Amino acid sequence: MSASATPFTPLRSVLYMPSSNGRALEKAKSIACDGLILDLEDAVAPDAKTAARDAAAAAVASGAYGRRTVTIRVNGLGTPWHDADLEAAAQAGPAGIVVPKVNSADEVRGLVAAIERAGAPDHTRLWAMVETPQAIFDAREIAAASDRLAVLVMGTNDLVKELYAEHVPGRGPLLTALQTAVLAARAAGVEILDGVYNDVQDTDGFLAECRQGRELGFDGKTLIHPGQVPGANEAFAPGEQAVEDARGILAAWEAGQGAGVVTYQGRMVENLHVESARRTLAIHESILALQA
Structure with missing residues (x-):
């Protein structure tokens, strides 16, 4: 769905929540974020992957998150958990299935085919994470590869690592990549979310990065702590x-x-x-x- 489509779905604040943490999933029902990413990847230990998968699917099926856009982030292509994650997520029918490290249009098409084979309902869209140099170079093709792809999600932590760059105020080392990804999203008519801000104690730095993301053209920001939700909601809403x-x-x-x-x-x-x-x-x- 393009940014100008009607009805518009706000994605100002999209909060990662570990699906292995039952208390976190319960708390998410009362957090004023626009969207949730129920995480099966980074936030979940290997021995908790199966239980987290079941919990995420149950959370989606519960319908207990109101009008929030609820998605599931699966483990990446090539990992031991990917296929089972993708099948379970597709059958649960969230608003989106978030896939890390999507590097090509061919991968997008393969993921869409797998989602459809698993029986995903029409409303379940693909959210592709852009977090490698290859993905930045191919961002336009990735964004336009399928009508089922609805959102690009910046994985700025992994991108910094892949570039051998550093996290600095103003994100100078990332600006070319961020702007390229926004251009790709706009050319394809899909939404795009900025990456996370790591220091949950640094409110001023977080708010500055929200303002920068909005100025660059992002639709919203991915978050790692509930305390970041109000700032993102304000920054990405019209004044x-x-x-x-x-x-x-x-x-x-x-x-x-x-x-x-x-x-x-x-x-x-x-x-x-x-x-x-x-x-x-x-x-x-x-x-x-x-x-x-």
Whole structure:
């Protein structure tokens, strides 16, 4: 689903939760995040993988998470758990199946075929994690490989590792990769989520990275702690002034049809401004509906 599609589904804050932790899964029901990634990969020890898989599938089937977008992150291609994870996730029918380290369009097509063979319902989409140099080079092809792919998810920790780079304020070493991935997502009409911020005690640094992600064009941010949810929700939501301006632009446009030149507060209004205003209001109204 493209960012301009209707209805719009907010993904401002998407929180990783370990599926091996029953208390965490229960707590997630009351966290005001837009989405959840029930994790079977990094957050789960090898001897807990099977139990975590069963718990994630049961959590999805419970319907207890309200309007949140609930997904399952499976273990990656080539791991001993991948096939069973993918089959169980497909049969559980979450909003999305998150697959780490997707490196090519062929892998996307193979994953989609496997999801469909396992009987996934139509609403279960593929979320592909982009976290290697190869994935960045092939990001456009990955994003456009299948209509079933709905979201790109940046895996910034793995990308830093693969680049032999460092985590620094402003993310200079990652900017080329981040911008390339956003370009790919927009060209393909899919959503894209920024990577996680590791220091849960550094609120200022986290909020700065949220602002940067929003300025770069990301739809939201993946999170590792519930305390990060409010900051992401605010950063990736239209502000009051943006909503007011969007309404004013649309009112001026509708009032001025046929007038040749339409202005709002002294600024010329064109089709591109109208499209942006409509998207802003779609996001705003969807957030209000989610909160209600």
